[in-house]
Amino acid sequence: MTYDVLGPAALDYMPCRYGTSKLVFRGPRRVLDGPYIAFLGGTQTFGKFIEQPFPLKVEHLTGVTSVNFGQINAGPDVFLKEAEVLATAQAARATVLEVLGAANMSNLFYAVHPRRNDRFLHASGQLKRLYPDVDFTQFNFTQHMLTHLHRRDRERFMVVQRMLQRAWMRKMRQLLPRLGGRVVLLRIIDSDRVGPAGDRWVDSASPAFVSDNMLEALAPLVNTVVDVLRVADGAEGQDAGLIFHQMEADAVRLVAGPSTHSDVARALLPVLDRVMK
Numbered sequence: 001m002t003y004d005v006l007g008p009a010a011l012d013y014m015p016c017r018y019g020t021s022k023l024v025f026r027g028p029r030r031v032l033d034g035p036y037i038a039f040l041g042g043t044q045t046f047g048k049f050i051e052q053p054f055p056l057k058v059e060h061l062t063g064v065t066s067v068n069f070g071q072i073n074a075g076p077d078v079f080l081k082e083a084e085v086l087a088t089a090q091a092a093r094a095t096v097l098e099v100l101g102a103a104n105m106s107n108l109f110y111a112v113h114p115r116r117n118d119r120f121l122h123a124s125g126q127l128k129r130l131y132p133d134v135d136f137t138q139f140n141f142t143q144h145m146l147t148h149l150h151r152r153d154r155e156r157f158m159v160v161q162r163m164l165q166r167a168w169m170r171k172m173r174q175l176l177p178r179l180g181g182r183v184v185l186l187r188i189i190d191s192d193r194v195g196p197a198g199d200r201w202v203d204s205a206s207p208a209f210v211s212d213n214m215l216e217a218l219a220p221l222v223n224t225v226v227d228v229l230r231v232a233d234g235a236e237g238q239d240a241g242l243i244f245h246q247m248e249a250d251a252v253r254l255v256a257g258p259s260t261h262s263d264v265a266r267a268l269l270p271v272l273d274r275v276m277k
Contacts, residue, residue, distance in 0.1 A: 011051065011243040018067075021084035023115060026053070026068045036065040037272065038089040040079055040179070041098025044188050044256050045070030049242040052258070055096075057265035062272060064093065073118035075104030076171040080178075081114055090180040094275045096268060097179065097222075099187040099215065101208030102168035103142050109163055112142060120145050130156055164209055169217065176221040182275045185215065185225040188256055188264065206230075223275050228267050231260045 014027030026046050030036060039045050039055040045068065047053020059066035069085050071078050079085055089095045104117035109127035113119035123136040123145075131149060139145035150157045176183060190206040215225055242257055256264075 011049065013046075018069075018088065019084040021082055023069075023071060023078070023082060023085070026070060030065050030067045032065075032067065032088065032091075034065060035093050036067050037062070037276075038067050038069060038085075038092035038095045038179075039098075040069045040085065040089060040095065041186070042070060042074040042100050042104075043072045043254070045096075045098045046072050047261065048072055048255050050255070050258060050261055051243060052261065054261040054264040054268070057261060058096075058268055058272065061265055061269050064272075064276070067092070070098070071115075071117075073104055073116070075100050075102075075112065075117035076168065076175055077105045077112065077117050078115055080171060080175055086178045090178070092180060092182075094182040094184060094223075094272055095179045096184045096186050096272075097176075099185055099207045099210055099225075101206075102164040102210055103146055103208045105164075105167065105171060107164060107167040109160060110136075110142070110145070118142055127160070130159060161209055165211070165214060168210065169214060172218055173221065176218065183222045184268065184271055184275060185218070185222050186264065186268065187215065187225060187227050188230050188260065189227060190230045224271055226267050226271055228260065228264045230256045231263070 014029075015024045016027040016029035017024060018029070018032075037055075037058065039058075045053065045055065047055070047068070047070065053068065053070070055066040055068040055070070058064075067088065069079075069088075104112055106112050108124060109130075110123045111121040113121060118141055120139045120142045128134075128136065131152065134149065134152060136145070139148070146157075146160070149160060187207060187210075219225065242255065
């Protein structure tokens with residue numbers, strides 16, 4: 001993989017808003033008075049460090065306007081609470097929903113920020129009783145907190161993981177019917193971290209704790225599921241690279257590169273052609 005380390009404001013995401021939503025999305029802002037495809041998801045859909053993320057590539061391939069509603073580090077919560085986004089998705093010719101991990105969402109064990117779902121707010125009494133030896137005031141982010149719990153006691157952590165998976169399924173069953181009748185689930189899998197079902201770790205580019213069986217259970221609510229392997233670091237060749245600041249170097253390993261975004265667009269093309277007929 002090639003990286004372009006550039007100075008301040010190297011990549012302009014052209015931030016914009018739609019309707020009454022409080023969220024800021026990646027632009028350019030699209031006019032929604034014609035046919036369009038809605039893309040909902042997290043960091044990969046947003047296209048962090050990427051000049052042409054896969055929603056834009058799909059637009060180029062299909063000729064249909066793509067609206068990028070991706071939110072960096074999003075979980076299901078951010079979209080469940082955004083009426084503007086849900087209404088826009090319902091009116092789309094098709095909606096592509098990136099499979100989001102089960103870590104960044106409020107649940108019985110902890111609460112996250114309603115819009116910035118990776119921000120840890122507080123632990124519940126249940127989690128404090130499960131981990132009485134942990135001071136939860138030290139955490140600001142879900143990844144840090146979950147990594148610490150996993151390292152502290154893997155047996156107790158399995159209780160947390162199972163609860164997260166149940167909560168994720170419940171929220172996805174709430175979200176999917178509200179996206180309209182033409183929904184494609186997109187799962188980008190980190191090829192370096194594919195392990196036992198449901199045990200993909202939280203610091204992976206893969207959807208954390210989301211198993212094949214969980215997606216199979218959601219099949220009646222969607223048109224299809226598309227899986228794309230994320231190209232491993234160093235395997236993308238001499239392409240356009242990722243555009244980032246030196247201070248963001250640690251975050252780069254968690255994003256899909258340009259070749260993966262191209263693979264996603266090509267994988268989605270025949271599916272969307274079929275769904276939009």
